[in-house]
Every structure is written in C-alpha cells, then in structure tokens.
Amino acid sequence: MPxxxxxxxxxxxxxxxxxxxxxxxxxxVQALQSVDLSVPAGGALALVGESGSGKSTVVxxxxxxxxxxxxxxxRMSFDGIDLRTRAAExxxxxxxxxxxxxxxxxxxxxxxxxxxxxxxxxxxxLPAATARVQATELLAEVGLPRPSALMDCYxxxxxxxxxxxxxxxxxxxxxxxxxxxxxxxxxxxxxxxxGILDLLADLRAxxxxxxxxxxxxxxxVDRLCDxxxxxxxxxxxxxxxxPGVLGRSRHPYTRxxxxxxxxxxxxxxxxxxxxxxxxxxxxxxxxxxxPRCAFAAAGCEAPxxxxxxxxxxxxxxxxxxxxxxxxAPAPLPPPPVRDGALLVAEGLSRRFGAVxxxxxxxxxxAPGEVLGLVGESGxxxxxxxxxxxxxxxxxxxxxxxxxxAIPNDPTRSFRRRAQIVFQNPDTALNPRQTVxxxxxxxxxxxxxxxxxxxxxxxxxxxxxxxxxxxxASRYxxxxxxxEKQRVGIARALASRPEFIVCDEAVSALxxxxxxxxLNLLAELRQSLGLALLFVSHDISVIAHVAxxxxxMYGGALMEVGPAAIVLHPPFHPYTxxxxxxxxxxxxxxxxxxxxxxxxGAVHPGEGCRFALRCHRQLGQVCLEQAPPWRDLGDGHQIxxxxxxxxxxxxxxxx
Amino acid sequence: MKLFWPxxxxxxxxxxxxxxxxxxxxxxxxxxxxxxxxxxxTFLHPFGTDEFGRDVLSRVLSGAHLSLLIGFGAMLVSLVxxxxxxxFTAFNRGWGGTLVLRVADLLLSLPPILLGLLILAVTPPSxxxxxxxxxxxxxxxxxxxxxxxxxxxxxxxxxxxARARGESAASILAREILPNAWxxxxxxxxxxxxxxxxLGSALSFLGLGPQPPASEWGVMIAESREFLDQAPWIGLAxxxxxxxxxxxxxxxxxxxxxxxxxSHG
Numbered sequence: 012m013p014x015x016x017x018x019x020x021x022x023x024x025x026x027x028x029x030x031x032x033x034x035x036x037x038x039x040v041q042a043l044q045s046v047d048l049s050v051p052a053g054g055a056l057a058l059v060g061e062s063g064s065g066k067s068t069v070v071x072x073x074x075x076x077x078x079x080x081x082x083x084x085x086r087m088s089f090d091g092i093d094l095r096t097r098a099a100e101x102x103x104x105x106x107x108x109x110x111x112x113x114x115x116x117x118x119x120x121x122x123x124x125x126x127x128x129x130x131x132x133x134x135x136x137l138p139a140a141t142a143r144v145q146a147t148e149l150l151a152e153v154g155l156p157r158p159s160a161l162m163d164c165y166x167x168x169x170x171x172x173x174x175x176x177x178x179x180x181x182x183x184x185x186x187x188x189x190x191x192x193x194x195x196x197x198x199x200x201x202x203x204x205x206g207i208l209d210l211l212a213d214l215r216a217x218x219x220x221x222x223x224x225x226x227x228x229x230x231x232v233d234r235l236c237d238x239x240x241x242x243x244x245x246x247x248x249x250x251x252x253x254p255g256v257l258g259r260s261r262h263p264y265t266r267x268x269x270x271x272x273x274x275x276x277x278x279x280x281x282x283x284x285x286x287x288x289x290x291x292x293x294x295x296x297x298x299x300x301x302p303r304c305a306f307a308a309a310g311c312e313a314p315x316x317x318x319x320x321x322x323x324x325x326x327x328x329x330x331x332x333x334x335x336x337x338x339a340p341a342p343l344p345p346p347p348v349r350d351g352a353l354l355v356a357e358g359l360s361r362r363f364g365a366v367x368x369x370x371x372x373x374x375x376x377a378p379g380e381v382l383g384l385v386g387e388s389g390x391x392x393x394x395x396x397x398x399x400x401x402x403x404x405x406x407x408x409x410x411x412x413x414x415x416a417i418p419n420d421p422t423r424s425f426r427r428r429a430q431i432v433f434q435n436p437d438t439a440l441n442p443r444q445t446v447x448x449x450x451x452x453x454x455x456x457x458x459x460x461x462x463x464x465x466x467x468x469x470x471x472x473x474x475x476x477x478x479x480x481x482x483a484s485r486y487x488x489x490x491x492x493x494e495k496q497r498v499g500i501a502r503a504l505a506s507r508p509e510f511i512v513c514d515e516a517v518s519a520l521x522x523x524x525x526x527x528x529l530n531l532l533a534e535l536r537q538s539l540g541l542a543l544l545f546v547s548h549d550i551s552v553i554a555h556v557a558x559x560x561x562x563m564y565g566g567a568l569m570e571v572g573p574a575a576i577v578l579h580p581p582f583h584p585y586t587x588x589x590x591x592x593x594x595x596x597x598x599x600x601x602x603x604x605x606x607x608x609x610x611g612a613v614h615p616g617e618g619c620r621f622a623l624r625c626h627r628q629l630g631q632v633c634l635e636q637a638p639p640w641r642d643l644g645d646g647h648q649i650x651x652x653x654x655x656x657x658x659x660x661x662x663x664x665x
Numbered sequence: 666m667k668l669f670w671p672x673x674x675x676x677x678x679x680x681x682x683x684x685x686x687x688x689x690x691x692x693x694x695x696x697x698x699x700x701x702x703x704x705x706x707t708f709l710h711p712f713g714t715d716e717f718g719r720d721v722l723s724r725v726l727s728g729a730h731l732s733l734l735i736g737f738g739a740m741l742v743s744l745v746x747x748x749x750x751x752x753f754t755a756f757n758r759g760w761g762g763t764l765v766l767r768v769a770d771l772l773l774s775l776p777p778i779l780l781g782l783l784i785l786a787v788t789p790p791s792x793x794x795x796x797x798x799x800x801x802x803x804x805x806x807x808x809x810x811x812x813x814x815x816x817x818x819x820x821x822x823x824x825x826x827a828r829a830r831g832e833s834a835a836s837i838l839a840r841e842i843l844p845n846a847w848x849x850x851x852x853x854x855x856x857x858x859x860x861x862x863x864l865g866s867a868l869s870f871l872g873l874g875p876q877p878p879a880s881e882w883g884v885m886i887a888e889s890r891e892f893l894d895q896a897p898w899i900g901l902a903x904x905x906x907x908x909x910x911x912x913x914x915x916x917x918x919x920x921x922x923x924x925x926x927x928s929h930g
Contacts, residue, residue: 402829426831433822441823443844443927452840456830488928502826 022049023221024073024189027086031068031077038292042068042080044245047317050189055215055222057232057253060242061268061521062492063288066225069242070191073223074102090188104134107182111194113174117166123150123177124162130184149180154210170609171388172203179210189221190214196231200387200548200610201592208234208594209605227521229272230594233257241265244289244299251322257596261324263304263332270337271526273551275578275593281555282339283527287491298326305338340530343537346558349378352411353510353542354429359398359408361391368394370566371408378509381536381543383557383574385550385589387610391566396512396546400429412510427457430503434515436495440487446473446498447483453505472501476531493524497531504535510542517552529556550589554578559646562586565613565620572647581658583649584627619652627653669920675913683733686726694719694727694880703896712902716892721885721902728880728903732910735796735865735874735881736858742800743857747807748850752842754808755815756834766812769805777802777864778871785873792881795874799861810853814846848922855918859911866907882907 031043043065050056058066071077073087075098087094089101102108110116118126124146131142143162150158153176166174175195182190192211196204212235214220224236232239232253239256241249241264249262260266270282286303289295297312298304304311310327317323326332354376361369368391376382386392397403399410404419411417417425433439440449450469454460460468470480476497487495496516503511513532517525533556536543545556553560553574560577562570562585570583577586591604608624614634619625622633629652638652649658687694692710698718706713712721750769754762772780784798818824818841827837866883868874875881882903889900 400829402825421831423831426829429829431826431829433825435822439822439826441841441845444840452827453830456832456836486927499826506830 021091023052023054023090024048024050024223025086025088026069026073026084029069029072029082029084029087031065031072031083032081034079034081035292039081040291041294042245042291043072044294046242046245046247048240048247048250050221050223052188053215053219053221054238055224055236057224057226057236057239058242059226059229059232059239059256059268061227061288061523063244063291064242065245066242067193070108070193070223070225073106073191074098074108076102103130104185105188106191107185107187107189108191108193109175109178109182109195112198113171113178114166114198116178117174119166121165122162123164123166123169127162127177127180127184130181134185146180146184149183150177152183152214153177153180154206155180170203171199172207172609175199175203175207176210179207179214183214183218187220189223192222192224192226194226195224197226197228201550201594202387202588202606202610204231204594205592205605211235228594229257229268230596233596234594241268245291245294246299246325247317248300248325249323250317251319251324255322261319261322261329261333262300262326263306263328263337264300266335266337267303267305268522269596270339271523272596273526273529273549273555274595275551275554275590276595278554278574279342280340280530280533281526282337283530284337284523285527287493306332306335343533346381347379347537347540348558349540351377353378353380353413354399355411356399357409357411359395359405359410361394361398361403361405363394367566369398369405372398372563372566372568373408374561374568374571376510376542376544379536379540379542381545381556381558383553383560384544384546384563385553385560386548386563387589388548389611390563392546392548392563393514395563396431396514396544399544400431400512401425402431423457427506428508429510429512430506430508432496432499432503432511432513432516435519436492436499437487437519439499440495440502442487444486445483446485446487446490449487449498449502450483450505453502457506459506468505472505475504475535476501491524492520493528496520496524496528500528500531500535504539508541510544512544512546514546515548516545518547518549525552532556549593550578551593562589565611567620568650569621570647570649572643573645576643576645576647581643581649581655583651583658584625584653585621588624588626619650629653668916669924672913672916672920675909676917679729679910679913680733682726683729686729687723690720690723690726692720692723694723696720703892705896706898713896713898715889715896715899721899724880724885725882725902725906728882728885729906731792731875731879731881732862732865732883732907734792735799736862736910736914738796739799739803739861739865740854740857742797743803743807743861744850744854746800746804748811750804751808751811752815752838755812755819755842756838765808769808772802773805773809778867781864781868782871782873785868790873790876792875792879795865795868799864799868802864803857803861807850807853807857811846811850814849815842818842818845848925851925852918852922855915855921858914858918862907862910 026046026048029043029046033040033042058069060066072082073094084095089106092101124143127146127149128142131137131145132139147158147162150161155161155173155176196207208231215222226232236253239253240247243264249256249265256265260269267284271284273281284303289299296314298315301307301311306328308328315325315327317325352375357373358371359369360371372395384392398405401417401419401421409416412425447469450472451465454465454468469483473480473482478494478497517528520528535541547553557574560574561568562583564585569585570577588604588606604626606624612623613620614622617637618634619638622628632652638650641649641655643655696719701714701718702716704710704714710720714720750765754766780802781798785794824837824841827841865874869881869883870887875884885903886900892899
C-alpha cells in the first residue's frame with residue numbers, strides 16, 4: 012500500500028487492493044491484480060500503460076460500469092462515498108469522464124446545446140432555459156468560438172478537437188470534483204492535442220479540479236500530471252511523482268517504455284521491449300514482466316512488493332539497478348542510398364468531389380532511400396501514398412518508376428516492384444486465411460514460387476520479419492497486433508519489391524511494439540536495399556526512420572529535405588508548429604507553439620494554404636500570392652514567402 | 666452456439682420423417698373414416714383426426730416434405746440468384762449495377778405475399794411454381810445483403826493489398842470477399858428458409874400452392890380454421906411442426922455461422 016496516502020489528509024479518491032476479473036471462454040482473465048491508487052484533492056494522477064495493462068478497466072471499475080466482471084476491492088472511496096455500492100450516485104455528477112473518441116461519445120442525432128444542457132437539467136435540476144444559458148457559458152469556458160451559434164450545431168459539423176471540447180464541457184456541466192480522462196487526446200492531431208492539454212491544465216488550476224488521466228503517451232503525462240502510476244498487465248509496477256517516474260525511472264518496464272519512445276530530436280534505432288503481454292488467465296505469483304525484462308535475475312520468481320517512500324517500485328532489483336538504462340540495439344551501418352531516382356512524381360493531383368486532396372505534388376525517391384511524409388490528418392498524405400502506387404487514379408501529373416512511365420492502370424511488373432504496408436493490423440490481413448495462405452498468394456500471383464519452393468519461401472519471409480516458421484499455420488486472430496503487422500510486412504516483401512509505401516505502419520501499435528517494428532523496417536531496408544515512403548502523422552517516428560522528410564499541408568508539400576536538416580531550424584512555419592506541438596518529456600509547456608484553427612483548414616484561392624493558421628503570416632502577400640519554393644541547398648526546399656534569412660533568424664529563437 | 670448439435674439432430678429427424686414418414690404410420694393420409702371424424706388425440710391417433718376422419722399425424726408426416734421442399738428450394742433459388750447479383754452490384758458502380766439495384770428495389774417495395782400472388786395467380790398453381798415464386802421474392806433481399814457485406818469488405822485493407830498486387834476482380838471475389846461474406850449470408854439463408862416455409866404456407870393457405878388433398882402444412886392449417894373451436898388439434902399439429910422446424914433451421918444456421926468463423930472456440 013502506498014505510504015504517501017497516509018501522510019496526506021484523506022485523499023479525494025482512494026483505491027485499495029482493487030482486483031478485477033473478466034469471465035471469458037478461455038477462463039478468468041485477471042485484468043487488475045490488487046491495485047492501490049489515490050488522488051488527493053486538487054491532484055492529478057496519471058495511469059500509464061500499454062494496451063492490455065488494465066488502465067481503462069480502472070476507470071470503468073470506478074464508475075461501476077464493469078457489468079459482469081468480478082470486482083473485488085478492500086476500499087474504493089470517493090470523498091467518503093463507497094464506490095463499490097454507490098458509484099451510480101456520483102458518476103456523471105461529481106465524478107465525470109471524458110472518453111477517447113469524441114466522435115463516438117457524442118450523440119450524432121442531438122444538437123450540441125441539448126447534449127451539454129442535459130446533465131444540467133438531469134443532475135442540476137435546472138429549468139431548460141437556465142440550463143441553455145449555462146451550457147453556452149460552458150462552451151465558452153472550454154474555448155469554443157461563437158458558443159451560442161454552436162449550440163444548434165450537430166456533432167458532424169464539428170472537427171475532432173471541437174468535439175472533444177464539447178465532451179469536456181459536458182463533463183464539467185455537473186461541477187465535478189474529479190475528472191477521469193481516458194486517453195483524451197489519442198484520437199487527435201498533435202497541434203489540436205496541445206490546445207486540449209492547455210485547456211485541461213487551465214481548468215485544473217481555475218476550478219480546482221482533480222484529474223485522473225489514463226494514457227499511453229508519456230509526453231502528455233509530463234505535461235498534465237504531478238503523479239504517475241505505471242501499470243503493467245494488471246499490476247502497478249511504479250508509482251511516484253512525475254519528474255521521478257519519467258526522469259529517474261526505477262522499474263525496468265518504465266525504463267523500457269521510455270527507451271522505446273521516439274523523440275523528434277533524436278534519430279537512429281529505438282530500444283524495443285521484446286515479447287508480448289503475459290497470459291492474464293494464468294497470472295504468475297512473481298514478477299509478470301520478468302520474461303521481457305532486460306534485467307531479469309534470480310529472485311524475480313518470488314512475489315514482488317511495491318516498496319519505497321514516495322517513489323514506489325515493484326522490483327527487488329530496483330536499488331541494484333539504480334541508474335542502469337535499457338539496453339540499446341547495435342547501431343546500423345549508414346543507409347544504402349544509391350544515386351539516381353527510383354520513383355519520380357511530377358505534379359500528381361487528385362480530387363474527391365470538391366476537395367483537392369492532393370494538389371500538384373512533385374517528389375523523387377532514390378533507390379534504397381526512406382522518404383518520411385508527415386502531416387496532420389486530412390492533409391492528403393495517405394492519398395499521395397496511394398497515388399504513388401497507382402492504387403487510386405490521378406487526375407493530373409505523371410509518375411515514373413525505374414525510368415518507365417507508369418500509367419493509371421499499371422503493369423504487373425510495377426505491382427510486383429511497389430508494395431504497401433497498412434496502418435491497422437486488424438484489417439490488413441484476411442481473417443479467414445492462415446498466415447501461410449496470406450504469404451503464398453503473392454508468391455504464386457507473381458510466379459515467384461510454388462509448392463515446396465513456396466513453403467521454403469514462406470519460412471524465409473517469416474524469418475525476415477522475425478517470426479517463427481510455425482506461424483504459417485496460424486490465423487490472424489491468434490496473433491498480437493505487432494505480430495500481425497510483421498505478417499503484413501512479410502506479405503509486402505513476398506514479391507521482392509524495390510519500393511514499399513508504409514501508410515501509418517506503426518501508428519496503431521503500442522510504443523514498445525512500435526519500436527520493434529520500426530527497427531525491423533530499418534534493418535530490412537538496410538539488408539534488402541528497399542526504398543520506403545514512410546507516411547506518418549507522428550513527426551517523432553519520422554525522425555527515427557527517414558533519410559529525407561517531406562512535410563505536407565492541405566494537399567501540397569511545404570518543405571522537403573534531408574531529415575537532419577528539416578527537423579532543425581530553419582523551418583517552414585508549419586514544420587516548426589508540428590515539431591513544437593509534440594509533447595516531449597521535460598520540455599516546458601509554455602515553450603510550445605499554438606496553432607490557431609483546425610487541422611487541414613486550407614486557405615482558399617491563390618495564396619498559401621497554411622496562411623490562415625500560420626503564426627508568422629506576413630499579411631496580404633501570404634493570402635493572395637502562391638508562396639515560392641526557396642532552395643536552401645543540400646536538397647532542402649521551403650515553400651514560403653518569408654525570406655531564407657528571416658526564416659534562419661527567427662528560427663534561432665524557437 | 667451450444668444448440669447447434671441438438672438443432673442438427675432435430676433437423677435430421679424432421680428430414681428423415683419427411684422421407685420415410687408415410688411408411689411409418691399405419692394410416693393412409695388420404696384415407697377417410699367417417700365414424701372417426703374430429704376424434705381428439707388418443708394413443709391410436711396421437712394428433713387426432715380431421716373432418717374426414719383422416720389421421721392428422723399421417724397427414725403432417727406426408728406433408729413435411731412439401732414444407733421442406735418449399736423452404737429449402739426457395740432459399741436455394743434466392744441464394745443462387747441473389748448472391749451473384751449482389752456481388753455484381755458491389756463491383757459494378759456503373760449503369761449495369763444501378764439498373765439491377767433499381768429493379769431489386771422495385772421488387773422490394775412490393776409486399777412479398779402480393780408478389781407471390783402476382784406470379785402464381787396468372788398460371789395454374791403447383792409446388793414447383795411456389796418454390797420459384799417464393800425464391801424470386803427473396804432474391805432482392807439476398808442481393809441487398811450480399812452487396813452491403815461485399816462493399817464493406819471492399820474497403821478493408823486486405824482487399825487493398827490484393828489490389829496492390831494487381832489481382833483480378835474474380836480472384837479478389839473468390840479469395841478475399843466470398844470467404845468473409847459467407848457467415849452473414851448463411852445466417853440469412855437460415856432465416857430465408859423459415860420465411861419461405863411461412864410464405865409458402867401462406868400462399869398455400871390462399872390456395873396458390875400445392876392443392877388439396879395434398880397435406881402441405883399451410884393447406885392443412887387453412888382447412889382446419891373452420892373447425893378451430895371443435896377440433897383445435899387439426900390446425901395445432903401442423904402449426905407446432907412448423908414452429909419446431911423453424912426453430913431448428915435457425916439453430917443450425919446460427920451454429921454454422923459460428924463454426925465457420927476461424928476465431929471461434
């Protein structure tokens with residue numbers, strides 16, 4: 012039991028020995044095992060962990076919304092109210108929640124005003140007219156522009172960030188003491204996330220709110236919380252003040268998580284945590300992280316206790332390992348980029364209805380080169396990726412691959428040489444085919460191997476992506492997310508391509524798995540001499556994989572150049588904003604740049620597309636004239652009205 | 666689904682009874698016995714007798730094959746017609762697909778019984794025609810379902826991957842779409858069998874299916890309604906049999922769907 016709960020006055024929220032088990036067909040899944048947590052009045056606790064750690068289960072247990080699960084706790088009290096029996100009395104009132112996906116937490120059939128006013132009428136017992144006035148004030152409080160006009164809008168008319176602000180307004184309506192935030196910014200772009208985090212920090216200060224933040228993102232934990240509890244497979248493994256947990260981590264798992272986290276200011280290989288989550292139907296008595304731990308030793312099989320004064324850790328080697336860091340993989344030799352151009356796109360364009368998704372994009376990719384394509388959601392980066400593969404037809408422009416012009420309906424040879432890896436491992440594989448069948452199809456289709464030769468080739472492909480050959484007989488549902496993604500990569504490799512588009516290929520994965528898949532891609536392009544177009548919304552990921560970076564906004568490229576140059580000043584103002592919005596551990600919040608407006612808000616007409624959101628807009632010239640490409644040498648180009656000198660000068664300060 | 670095997674067993678029993686049933690019972694299903702009219706169920710006549718003194722059990726058994734034929738036959742007709750057309754409309758977004766869809770919508774907008782009537786009323790009724798009529802009525806429903814499932818699957822990344830390999834439409838259909846589209850189609854087939862039996866019975870009830878003295882269950886129910894107050898068993902027996910058949914078909918359909926899912930069990 013954490014000692015610090017006793018030193019303070021009675022905490023607002025106190026959980027002691029909370030265990031939750033879900034009955035399933037495979038047996039009882041132990042989602043939480045004896046979890047102790049507490050949030051003091053006005054405090055902000057972060058619950059950190061990867062998917063399957065049980066962090067969302069804690070939230071549902073607090074709200075009494077676990078249905079048929081077996082919940083067992085020595086204590087679960089909120090300001091003296093026993094949540095085990097009386098959760099329904101406080102939930103939605105003094106204990107409010109904001110969920111991850113704002114598009115599914117708002118009712119699409121009701122106007123915004125009605126949804127925000129509803130808790131005021133139901134819980135606050137206010138007359139409808141008063142509730143409406145208060146709802147408008149709430150919308151203003153969460154930073155929404157023109158709140159009275161918004162009252163009559165429907166959710167589909169709002170952007171993701173605006174919807175999340177509405178969800179926060181709804182949570183605030185009943186004057187809660189504690190706000191439960193379940194991955195509140197995970198579905199949002201970084202530039203929008205930054206604004207939501209500001210709002211939450213501000214609300215905390217202004218209203219004296221306590222927060223319980225559930226997140227896998229260590230950067231936002233650093234930004235918003237003063238204490239963090241790290242959850243691994245249903246157990247709290249570390250619990251302490253945020254600077255301590257993130258700065259001087261004591262549990263190997265926390266160190267592993269931090270080592271696996273990509274940072275926009277670093278390049279090279281990340282340090283993945285090997286292996287998968289343990290089987291929760293058969294929890295071990297000893298340390299459940301031991302099979303994946305780089306520091307495992309004798310004694311790990313014994314049950315581990317949470318020990319320490321203020322910074323608690325569940326590891327018997329914590330003292331011995333003070334200062335040790337998670338082992339990093341051996342660095343790779345320099346990338347095998349060859350001269351010349353493998354792929355050349357000239358003025359590629361694509362419309363969807365009235366929307367110009369991709370507007371006259373020209374780019375080249377050299378053999379063996381990794382081009383990172385970064386931008387916010389809706390900027391057209393995925394469409395561009397598919398245009399380059401001729402998976403969708405272009406309305407204008409030309410594409411050449413290996414010196415040959417590629418028409419909209421390409422030859423089989425181009426299909427063999429250019430492949431794709433998808434974002435979502437759950438939909439990328441046909442659920443009714445075994446891994447072997449999935450990998451055999453491209454081999455047969457392109458006439459690479461048949462029969463016994465195909466079996467040998469499948470085994471080789473699985474080995475390439477570091478999966479055992481026995482996986483050939485498995486179905487996708489028997490694999491973890493990371494394993495599925497590896498099969499997706501193996502399928503793309505089967506035709507022995509020279510070029511692969513990785514469309515957000517690691518975005519759906521947990522950090523530890525993401526690091527492993529990123530490293531795998533880095534090794535594969537090294538050994539196979541592959542060229543990659545790495546599409547991602549996450550500029551930190553791009554920093555770790557790309558040789559060159561292209562920054563996209565509103566369907567057009569804004570900046571192109573070598574990664575080492577693009578990610579450092581001087582920047583295009585948009586690149587600067589993207590980099591600045593990333594919540595990096597240890598960076599001060601006030602140093603971060605805030606972009607007005609919504610992602611993808613494109614300035615219409617001739618001017619710069621980014622002009623409306625640009626923090627360095629020069630005025631008329633930006634609004635009326637198309638910005639020129641400015642060449643900074645070394646293949647670094649910026650499309651901006653601001654002169655190179657001014658870009659260089661001003662960037663020094665940021 | 667735990668009730669799959671009981672469902673299979675019950676369905677097999679019904680099919681078996683439909684095939685060899687008439688040899689099992691000692692009575693001629695069409696044999697009149699004036700002195701035994703409206704006899705209540707007894708040991709000798711477990712389901713009683715009807716207004717002509719015919720043994721109801723014998724009649725139910727001899728009519729079972731008609732209900733089964735109409736149910737499964739009509740389902741097959743709608744399956745063979747609806748699934749390919751559904752796949753065609755999912756792939757073809759041009760005028761061809763649109764034309765097929767509009768015709769299907771037109772058929773859907775008519776009440777099924779009316780549509781059945783329309784097809785059957787102009788020509789002399791027969792069992793085969795009932796099967797075809799009921800099947801045709803259900804083709805648009807099968808088509809719509811197949812199209813919806815296929816269109817959803819076409820957006821999936823594994824289909825995109827097949828396109829990125831330059832696979833032909835036929836190959837994408839056979840390898841990627843159909844294996845994933847079967848489960849909802851099979852469940853729908855189970856439902857269609859039951860609805861077809863009901864619609865077939867309804868059409869027979871209206872005199873547009875197998876003709877008396879055929880002991881199709883719908884015909885039996887139709888004939889029994891005059892005697893509902895004095896001899897309820899005449900209608901109850903075929904009605905109950907219909908009920909049991911529908912439940913078993915549903916159990917089997919649902920069980921098949923679960924069994925075809927590789928992530929099951």
